[in-house]
Amino acid sequence: MKKVMKIEGMSCGHCQASVEKALSTINGVKAKVNLGKKEAVIEYSADINDDVFINAVTEAGYEVVSIAEKKGLFGK
Numbered sequence: 001m002k003k004v005m006k007i008e009g010m011s012c013g014h015c016q017a018s019v020e021k022a023l024s025t026i027n028g029v030k031a032k033v034n035l036g037k038k039e040a041v042i043e044y045s046a047d048i049n050d051d052v053f054i055n056a057v058t059e060a061g062y063e064v065v066s067i068a069e070k071k072g073l074f075g076k
Contacts, residue, residue, distance in 0.1 A: 001069070002044075003053070005064055007033075009062040016033045018062075019031075019033045020033045028048070030043045
């Protein structure tokens with residue numbers, strides 16, 4: 001499963017790495033942060049509540065604007 005999280009407050013590569021690290025420490029999660037888009041794409045296999053992702057980013061010092069399921073091409 002994949003989710004896309006919009007994040008505010010990131011301004012440099014260090015910020016990007018901090019958010020990736022915070023999300024990747026969650027068991028079963030792989031995250032890729034795009035600084036330019038101000039978003040993280042989160043891949044996970046277990047049933048994880050969105051609050052777990054939001055708390056990890058907030059504790060790292062950044063603000064989660066939105067979180068949504070990532071769909072394939074053309075919304076499928």
